[in-house]
Amino acid sequence: MRWLHEKDIENIAIGATVLGTGGGGDPYIGKMMALSAIKKFGPVQVVSVDELNENDWVLPASGMGSPSVLVEKIPSFEQLSAPLQAYEKACGKKTDVVMPIEVGGVNSLIPVAVAAMNRIPILDGDAMGRAFPEAQMVTFHLDGLKPKIVTIGDEQGNTVTIEPIDGFWSEKLARNITISMGGSSIVCDYGITGEQAQKSVIPGTLTLAQEIGALLSQTRTASTHPIEQMLRLLKGYRLFKGKATHIERGIQGGFTRGIAQFAGTDDFSQQACTLHFQNEHLLAELNGKPIAMTPDLIAVLDEETGMPITTEGLKYGARVVVVAFPAHEKWRSPIGIETAGPHYFQYPYDYQPLESLVKEHANK
Template sequence: MKWLNEEDIEHIAIGASVLGTGGGGDPYIGKLMALHAIRKYGPVQVITMDELKEDHWIVPISGMGSPSVLVEKIPSFEMLMAPLVAYEKASGKKIDIVMPIEIGGVNSLIPVAVAAMKGIPILDGDAMGRAFPEAQMVTFHLDGLKPELVTIADEKGNTVTIEPADGHWSEKIARSITISMGGSSIVADYGVTGTQAKKSVIPGTLTLAKKIGEILKQPRNGAVHPIEQMLTLLDGHQLFRGKAVEIKRGIEGGFTRGKAVFEGCEENNLDSCVLSFQNEHLLAEINNKPIAMTPDLIAVLDEETGMPITTEGLRYGARVIIVAFPANERWRTPIGIETAGPRYFKYPYDYTPLEILIKEFVPS
C-alpha cells in the first residue's frame, strides 16, 4: 500500500469504522473527502514505521466533537488545512508527514485528504488502535508525552492555538473551544519526531483497516462468512445477535452519549443486550452482566451485510451482530486502564479482558 488508490479508500472507510467501535465520525463523509482530495490533488503516499527518519516531523490531524454534529456540518478543504497552517506558523516547523490520531471512521480519512492537499505522505499507524472519545486517550499520553501545541479550526475561518499543560488540559480546553465552534472542529496536536513515533505509534493500522474492508466487501459465496473471517483476523468474538428495540442518544458536553438496547434472536433469543456509548461503544452488557468493556473494542455490524454501524447511524429495528476484539496491549497496562478503562467513564466495573468475560458468560 505504497500509494492509496480509490479502492483502498473504500476499504479503509469500512475497516476503520469497525476499529472505530461506533465512533470516530461517519466514515462515508471521510471517504467522500478523501476521494475528492485524491482526484483533485493527486494520490497519497503511505509511509511505514520502518521508513521513518529520526528527524521527520509528524503531526496528527483529526476531527473533534460529536459525530452527530459532523454529519450536519461537513468540513471544507479550507477547514481541514487551517490547523496545519496554524501549527506550522506557531511551531516554526515544516510538517513532513501527517497521521491519523485514531483509526476510526472519518478520522482515519481526514489525514488522507490533508496529505493529498499538502502533497505529503501519511503514516501507516495511529495513536489508539481504535477510536476513543477524549484527546488524552492516546499512546503518546501513555508514554508521558504532552501536546506542546494544539491548533483548532472551524468552518467560519476561526483558528485557535493553545499550549496546554498536558493531555487532560488539552482535552478540556479544546473540547470547550469545539463546543463554542458549534460542536465540531478540526484539530492538529501531538506533533512528534520520527524517533518518538517509532516508540509510541501503533503500526500498520491503515493496512489493517484496509484488510478488514476487503474481507467485508467480498462476495458472500464462500464457505466462511466474512464476519467470521474478520473475527479470526482480529482474534475477536461474536457477542450477540438481535434487534435494536430502544435507543437513547443525545449530545452532551461535546459528545454523543447514550445507550442502545437489543432483544436477542436465534442463539440469543432469550437474552437482552445493552450497549453504552460516549461517541464510541464502551460497555456491552448481556442480561445485566458485562460481556465486553473499554479499552477492548466493541462493534455493531449489520446482520445481513456485515457492514459496521456507527453510534449515530444505529436505528430502531436494526438487526445486528455485536462483536468485540482485544485492545492493543498498550491499553491493557495499568496506565492504559487508568486512562481509558471502565472506571474512568464511571461504569461500575473493574476492567476484565474480553477473553475472560467470554469464558464466564452463560446464556439464558
Template sequence: MRYIDEEAIEKIALGAAVLGTGGGGDPYIGKLMAKEAIRKYGPVALISVEELRDDQLVVSVSGMGAPTVIIEKLPSEVEVTAPLEKLEEVLGRKVDIVMPIEAGGINSLYPIIVAAKKGLPVLDADAMGRAFPEAQMVTFYLDGLEASPVTMTDEKGNSVVLYPKDGIWSERLERVITIEMGGSSSLCDYSLLGKDIKNSVIPDTLTLAEKIGEYLLDGKGKEQLGIQKMLEELKGYRLFEGKITDIERNLSGGFTRGKAEFEGNHHDQGKAFTIYFQNEYLVAKEGEQLLCSTPDLIAVLDAETGFPITTERMRYGARVVVVAFPCHEKWRTPKGIGTVGPRYFRYNFDYQPVEELQKERKSCTV
C-alpha cells in the first residue's frame, strides 16, 4: 500500500488521459477536483490487487455522459459521492474499497475524490485498461459478473436505483437517464467481492498512468523524449505526425461523435489521415489504409508537450503526434472483439491487432 498525494494526481491525470484514448473525461478538470479533495481530506491509500481480501466489497465510481457536456457542467463533490452513499443504503452495508471503472482524465480520478472524502482506499486497477463509451464494455461483463444494483445521481439532487438484467441493459437504461439528467451523471455499479474482482480487473492501471504522466512531464519540451519513453513502456507505435485540418463533432444519443482530418508533416508530409471517434478515438486511417482500430488504443498528443488531447479539446490547426498501443489480451478474445471491436461500432471491417497492421505498413514502405 502507498498513498496518492497532489504530485501523484498531476501525473495520474496525464497518464490516464493517454490510456483514455480521447475519452474518460478532461484531465485538467479531473486533476483540479482530485487535488482539491486531497487538500481538504488528505492523501488517499492505493492498494494493489494482491492486497485485496476475498470478502472486501469493492465498488466502481464513475461519471457517464458526453465529454463536451462535462466540460460545461462540472460535477461537484456532493454529486460524485452521492451514488456511493445511495448504494450503501441499498446494500445495507458499507463499501470497503472504491475503484475506477475505466482509465480517463476524470474517470480515473472520480474514485480518488470519493475515497478522500470517505476515508476509503482505492484499488490500483480498472475494468477496461483504457476508456470505452458504453457501460457493458468492461471486463466484468466479459466475465459474466452482475452490474446490478446501479445507483445514479445528478447535480440537481436526483437519484435513481436500477436493477438491470445484464451489462447491455445497464448501458441502455443508464444512457437514457443520463440524457434526462442533462447529459452527464455520476454512478456506482458492479459492487463485487474481492474474490471476483481479483480475476476480472486489469491490474496496476493507476500506477501505469502515473508512470506515463511522469515520462511526459519529465520529457516536456525535450524533442518528444516523453513520447518515446511512453511508447517503449506500452510497446506502442507512432502512427503519424501532422496538423488538424478539419473536425466534425456533434452530440448524438448521449455521445460525442465525429471525425478529425489531419495533414501530415515532417516524415508524413503530403499524406492525409483521419480519426473517427465516439467519446473515444476508435479508428485511425491513412487515406483508406487502416492504421489502428478499437479495441487497441489510439492517443492524440500535442507535438510540443506530448500531453494528450481529448476528443472535445481537438482544435483546428493543432500540431499533433498520433500514437497507438496494443489493448489488454482480454479484449482480443471472441467476446471481447464482439463487444468492442470495429464491427460493433458499425465499421465495415474486422479487427486486426495494431502490431500486425504496423508490420504490414512497414513492409509496404520498404
C-alpha cells in the first residue's frame, strides 16, 4: 500500500509543473494546501487504476480559473471540501476515491488536499495526461462521457451545482460562474465508476510527476544534465535554448492568454522562438514556423536547473530551454485533435505530430 507523505509533495509539484506549464496556476499554492492537509489529516493512500473496484465512485477535484487570480485567492479547507460535499448531495453517492482531473501545477495537488481532508485515497492517474485549460478537454469527453453534475465553490463560501446538458454547457456555465466568483474556484465534475475510470483515465501520471520531480531535484552529478534525463523518461525533444525578450499576458474570458518571445543562445543563436499560451503553452514557433503544437506538451525549463517555469512565472530575461513531449495517443485521435488541437484555440495550423515537425525541421 502506497501513501503520500509531506516529503512527496514537493516532487509532485515540480513534476506536475513540467506536465502542465500553465499548470492550473502556481504549484506552490497547491503544494501549500496539500502539505497543510496532510499535516492536519495524515498521509493519503495512493490507489492505482488497476486496483479500483468496478463499483468504486471516483470523483475528480480541481481548481478552475486564471492562474493570475488564483494566486490572490487561496481557498480555505472548508472551501476546498464544499464542492465534494455538494457533489455527494447531488448524486447521492459517497466518494470512494478522489482523482486529479489534470496532472499539472495546482491541480495535481488540490485533489491530494481534498483526499487528505476527507480521508479518502487518491487515484494515480488523471483525465488529461498533462494539463489543458478547458474543462471539456478530458479523456472522459473523448470517450463520450458527459459531466452530468458539476459543483463549484469559491473562497467566500458560495456553492453552485450545475446539471448541464453536455460538456460544452458545463464548460461555459462553470467558466462564467468562476468569473463571477472573482476568477477562481474549486470544481468537482465527471464523477465516474471504477469501471469507467479503468477505460478513460490516463494511468500512472501522479507517479510520473513524482518521478520527474525526483529527477529534477536530485543532487547533481557530473553525468547527464537532468533535462536530458527527463527527455529520455518522457520521450521528448529539446526544441530551443534562449532568453525571454518579450512577454504579453492578459486576462481574457477567465484565462491568462498571451505570447512569449525568445532570442536564441548557444546552438540556437540567430534563431527565435515564440510560444503562444492560454494558461498552458499551446503552440511553439521556431523562426516563424510551428515546431510543436497542442495537444502535444510544450514546457519551458530553467536552462541551469531544468526546473519548469510556469506561463505565469516566466519573466523577461529568463534563460530557458524549450522542450516538448508527445501527447498520449488518446489526444492524437480525430476527436482528441478536434477537442484540444490548434484550431480549437484559433491558431492557424492543422495539427502535426511533434515527431514530424521536429524531423521536418532537422531536414532543412
